[in-house]
Amino acid sequence: MRPALIPRQPRYPADWQAIPCGPAIRKELEQLLSEASRHWFGYHLVKLGALSAAMEFPDCPIKHQVGITLKQAQDSLVMANSRALPLLKRSIDAMILSFELDFAQDPHQILREAHRVMMPDGHLVLIGYNPFSLAGLAKYIPLRRDSLLHDARCFSTMRIKDWLHLLGFEVIQEHGLAHSELLFERGLKPQSRWQRWASEYCECLGSVYVLVAKKRDIPLSPLKMKWKPKARFSPAGAGLPTSRVSSENGWQWHKNIAEKTKIADK
Secondary structure (H helix, E strand, O other), X not given: XXXXXXOOOOOOOOOHHHOOOHHHXXXXXXXXXXXXXXXXXXXXXXXXXXXXXXXXXXXXXXXXEEEEEOOOOOOOEEEOOOOOOOOOXXXXXXXXXXXXXXXXXXXXXXXXXXXXXXXXXXXXXXEEEOOOOHHHHHOOXXXXXXXXXXXXXXXXXXXXXXXXXXXXXXXXXXXXXOOOOOOOOOOXXXXXXXXXXXXXXXXXXXXXXXXXXXXXXXXXXXXXXXXXXXXXXXXXXXXXXXXXXHHHXXXXXXXXXXXXXXHHHO
16 A cells, blocks of 8 residues: 655646636535535535635625635635644634645644644535546546646545544435546536446446545544443451451450459459
């Protein structure tokens, strides 16, 4: 298995036009997440990365939506590094990462930062390339080397789920779309017969995966101790029955009292 941390930063897409079939994938993603975004509640929604910042979710109840990019292209965007977010701990209710892990030098640190700033029961959306798809196989074809698809990391959903599980996230939704090799930039037609058949029977082989996870925070409440520690072992009288030891002790006490009474009478 390839390590997640690599020595250099891959080429990063500045907009959706920079990746194969980007505008068509963006439109399909917005339609797919339109229903899911209606269940996101809170005050702040962060769209991390240039691709996420360009996405729109008008049906989402969270009205304050801010994009964080490495380069500030618009006044409404915040310029920051995704590996060190300028956000308070537990201050974000939902976060979207579109292909952010595929073009990241250290994806583990990005997920750790997302876990740090998210509120309990907050929603995290991860979008990336599926290595077990036509696009994942076309990535290794030595054609069109200028395409950013060759630089994509393409982590498997099983590996992403393992990372999320270690951080305390629960995956509640999983989708696959764009059943195409994407390398030759053929036009995507979601309503075509092939796309509809593949989405129904081979969704897990889609070139783009979508994972919706929820942060679970289990409280650590102190519990009262229901058991009592055992008494320390004492060897005195261990070889005699309890009744015999108690009777001998009582006889010795009465004998001492009788002797003290005789001395007092004299």
